[in-house]
Amino acid sequence: EIVLTQSPGTLSLSPGERATLSCRASQSVGSRFLAWYQQKPGQAPSLLIYGTSTRATGIPDRFSGSGAGTDFTLTISRLEPEDFAVYFCQQYSGSLPWTFGQGTKVEIK
């Protein structure tokens, strides 16, 4: 099983600041099989980024993803009030089971 470890656990930032979230895999997931989801309280996760760096439909360009192999990053260039949420990475490589990171909470400082 591929274990995904996200850091930091919590990120305390102010609106307008830049957020950098990390996701590290226990083994390579390739360059294209990593997704990021955003989850707000009481809601299901919603897709932000797939294929490591492709934004899902309707996702603003302040969200960007990068990385390959075992190290991946989600960057939010300038935090908007609606961006304060929990973010999960997920690998969907050929290696089952599909797995998620434990999440990074982005909270208002």
Next chain:
Amino acid sequence: QVQLQESGPGLVKPSETLSLNCSVSGGSINNYYLNWIRQSPGKRLEWIGYVFYTGTTHYNPSFESRVTISVDTSRNQFSLNLKSVTAADTAVYYCARASLNPEVRYFDVWGRGSLVTVSS
């Protein structure tokens, strides 16, 4: 627009079987992997398994001895059965869709989730 909706009991007794349905509206369930995912309080998301419209399944080894996922194409829905539950199975259970294409096999459509509490 495709929508998924979970339904089922919110309370299950220990040692009994947890059963949930996921109804799919606005699109066919054919040609997608139909998944169950759960999120225990304060814990990470766990993929439980999927079913294909043909009935083919694949389960997370962590659940394999206790889980059955089935599909009913005539009703455009699929189901989760998890037997011998304990308090550790208390979680929000989500159904979600994933493409067959391995390049885009992320979870693009999710249900709103169904909270299941295991308690006597």
